[in-house]
Amino acid sequence: MKITLVLSQPPGYSETFFRSKIKGLKANGHQVVLVTAATNKSFDLCAHIQHPRVYKNPIRQLLSMLLVFVGLLAYWTKVNRYINLERKEGTSFKRLIEKIYINASLLKLNANWIHFGFATMAIDRETVPKAIGAKLAVSFRGYDIEVFLLKNRDCYQRLWMHVDKVHSISNYLLEKAFDLGLSKSVDSEVIYPAIDFDFIKKIQLSSDTLGTKFKLLTIARLHWIKGIDDLIETAQHLKSKQIDFEWKVIGEGDQKHTERYAYHIYKADLQEQVLLLGKLSHAETLEELSKTEIYVQTSLSEGFCNAVLEAQALGKLCLAYDAGALSENIQNNTTGFLSPKGQPHLLAQKIIEVMQRSNHEKEQISQKAIQRVHDDFSLEQQAKSFSEFYTT
Structure with missing residues (x-):
């Protein structure tokens, strides 16, 4: 099984939850790829891919986008599928160009699963797994469900429509997600944190x-x-x-x-x-x-x-x-x-x-x-x- 884990940054040495998860998956014969935002931090447990950087300088940003789009030509089938999925969602042309850029690393992948380590990581990436022929998994943690939603009430509505399987660190958070619109028909599982x-x-x-x-x-x-x-x-x-x-x-x-x-x-x-x-x-x-x-x-x-x-x-x-x-x-x-x-x-x-x-x-x-x-x-x-x- 080829599993892509999406996080904001590589897990530090003390972040045992993600590190132990990656070690366990590899020990059970799965291939794991970590995808994070652009960073200078390295990661030693599995292959590590980074999202394209977003630059404040418009000229530098334009050049970066041109290079990224040229690199996507070899993956046109996946990109075209992604474009069609986003058009069905009503995404504007300008926003579509931006989303192709920020999701370029994911669109190149060959994976069975894309697992977003936090629900917030899945925002603006909900249709990417389907575009590359993968399933979408997401994890619920306290900040995602308890804090972020205070100012972003409907931010997960697209996610609810596309998610294939849910992991929650507690029954409490899973029930909160159901209250927020996640269908109870979606496959879900509670896996608690663990201790080393x-x-x-x-x-x-x-x-x-x-x-x-x-x-x-x-x-x-x-x-x-x-x-x-x-x-x-x-x-x-x-x-x-x-x-x-x-x-x-x-x-x-x-x-x-x-x-x-x-x-x-x-x-x-x-x-x-x-x-x-x-x-x-x-x-x-x-x-x-x-x-x-x-x-x-x-x-x-x-x-x-x-x-x-x-x-x-x-x-x-x-x-x-x-x-x-x-x-x-x-x-x-x-x-x-x-x-x-x-x-x-x-x-x-x-x-x-x-x-x-x-x-x-x-x-x-x-x-x-x-x-x-x-x-x-x-x-x-x-x-x-x-x-x-x-x-x-």
């Missing part, structure tokens, strides 16, 4: 939770949907209860959001309790995670959340808002704890309750979390599921 336990074991060796302050950790972008305002308010409640704690937040945001949250922390007199660490590498992030006592996720919505899964794999007590797919990630009162969304005072109460549980109770929760992640979220299971995804 070999890497996790190395991190566990450096675990150190010594110290007088109770240690909390959150891994999240500094963005409203991650509930950072609620996190700060929860910290205020904890401080008012005379809890001696340190709450680290790993993740970056744009300057506006970073300054806003730093100011709120200052106004709440929480500079010694809530620490914004910014962006850290994956290894550094897991190192911090290994030292924490409770991992907290205040997101107002989540497509699934790898950080929560990694925290459970490390045996950390996890506490999250009951939002989005977090109830699929955490089994409440079994592998972790869920608290009503948008109620910081209840979240603070739950944190204190968990802190006060006996060591035996905490250890039971920890071991159940580790066992469930090991049993249900392994790289081997993910590789098998994706191999079957394209053949069933």
Whole structure:
């Protein structure tokens, strides 16, 4: 099976979801090609093709288009089929020329499947798979369904008409897609993220939770949907209860959001309790995670959340808002704890309750979390599921 995976950029070393997927497909005998935007980054796991660059200089852009179009002459049958499909969709001549250019790399391919790693990647490319005789697959992730659609409500209507198979990282996102117009007759499958336990074991060796302050950790972008305002308010409640704690937040945001949250922390007199660490590498992030006592996720919505899964794999007590797919990630009162969304005072109460549980109770929760992640979220299971995804 020849599978083309379309992403915005090559997966970094720490982006285990896509890297493990590619490794698993190749191990199961599939040919994989990665297609991304033009970039200086290299990729080592499979063939890597780039989309043509878009230049601001009109002369340079015109020359690039001429070269690309000449290169497409040998693929005229596919290009002509694409033109006819786009005309049926009502695409204007000017827009058609632009779309032929941006999709030139895909129109040259010989593939059984074109799989867009994010739904947003499929916009303006919906008819390309049919033009080259391939099937169209797409993955749903939190940003695609929860955030992008806030300003682009009908952006996936063409995709719904052309998609052959859907992968979602959670049942929650799949149901949201159905609500947005995806037909339930379209073949779909939920394949959850997976954990690299070999890497996790190395991190566990450096675990150190010594110290007088109770240690909390959150891994999240500094963005409203991650509930950072609620996190700060929860910290205020904890401080008012005379809890001696340190709450680290790993993740970056744009300057506006970073300054806003730093100011709120200052106004709440929480500079010694809530620490914004910014962006850290994956290894550094897991190192911090290994030292924490409770991992907290205040997101107002989540497509699934790898950080929560990694925290459970490390045996950390996890506490999250009951939002989005977090109830699929955490089994409440079994592998972790869920608290009503948008109620910081209840979240603070739950944190204190968990802190006060006996060591035996905490250890039971920890071991159940580790066992469930090991049993249900392994790289081997993910590789098998994706191999079957394209053949069933």
